[in-house]
Every structure is written in structure tokens, then in C-alpha cells.
Amino acid sequence: MAAPAPRSSNTAGSAPKFPFTAKHGKQLRSTGIATRGLLSRLQPSAPTVRTLSSSKSFSRSIPSCLWKLGRLNHVAIAVPDLEKAQSLYKDVLGAQVSETVALPEHGVYTVFVELGNTKLELLHPLGEKSPIASFLQKNKTGGMHHICIEVDDIKAAMTELKKKKIRILSEEPKIGAHGKPVIFLHPKDCHGVLVELEQA
Secondary structure, eight states: OOOOOOOOSSOTTOOOOOOOOHHHHHHHHHHHHHHHHHHHHHSOOOOOOOOOSOHHHHHHTSOOOSOOEEEEEEEEEEOSOHHHHHHIIIIISOOEEOOOEEETTTTEEEEEEEOSSSEEEEEEEOSTTOHHHHHHHHOTTOEEEEEEEEESOHHHHHHHHHHTTOOBSSSSOEEOTTSSEEEEEOGGGTTTOOEEEEEO
């Protein structure tokens, strides 16, 4: 005969009984309030997104200009020996090279090297007062002399640049190697680069 199972004070499946007082209820309520406050602090706040009201308001902030820059026309290189420089680009590098053109008003001989997307201008001194002669005295083997950028209105460019305190090396435009008006901007006002602007 099997031994009888020990008798329990609780009925089968019932939870153990613990004394529950008003004090315990108050503690539970305060714990719940504290937990909800902590969760609300941990929840990330929605980011504030600022949007532009319209593209027109953005465009109004950009100052309008009566002229604009175009493409890079050429990069000019001063050379002490023009024939050797022509031979380098034509015979060694296989580029299309123009004939030599004299520009007495600018004190230079010029030769253009076609590169497809732009040109090189080879410069050699013409006359004792040539600016290229003084450049080559400081740079015996030659080097980059200036860059030329096209503009759609060279007169408007001059007026605007003078207002912005950019020095121009001539009072009026001169006719350049392409038969178009050109001006030169002082290199000290252009971060060390002599900039030529040419009417497109």
C-alpha cells in the first residue's frame, strides 16, 4: 500500500497566499508612476526638420551679375626658345600647332597648341619692353604665365570688377591674339594668378 502524499494547506493549483496591505498598494502605485516618468524621458524626441520655403527664396540670396564666365580659352606658357617649344608639342607630342603670330601691342610672339577641350598659348618676347622678357628673367626655363577665360560681356565685367576692387592692367580692352577684346587682372588680386578675360 502506497504511502499517503503529504497534505498541503493550499488546494491544488491555487497560488500561495501572502498578506497584502494598503501600504503595499501605495508602494506599487508610486513605482508605476516612476517607471512611466523614466520611459517618457528615454523616448527620443522627434527631430526638428527645417525646410526651405521655396527655391525662389534661395535664388534671391545669390547676387545677380550682368556678366558671367564662360569656358577656359587657353593656358599661356612663356618659353625662352619658341622653335624648340613648337617642336616639342608638334613633333614629339603630336599636337596641332599654329604658325607664329606677332602681337606688337602686347610685346609677344604667340603660337597656339590645339588640345581639343582647350588650347595652350606659347609666348615669346617681342621687343625690349615685352612683359614676357621680364618674366623670363625671373624664370629662365619658362613656365605658366597666365590663364584665359571667356566672358559674355567684357565691358560689364570691367565695371563690376572695378567696383569689387579688382585691379585691371589697362584702362580699356585691347585686341588679343584671337582678334577679340581682352583685359588682364592683377595677379595679386587673383591669388597669384594672372587672369586674362576674353570677349566670347
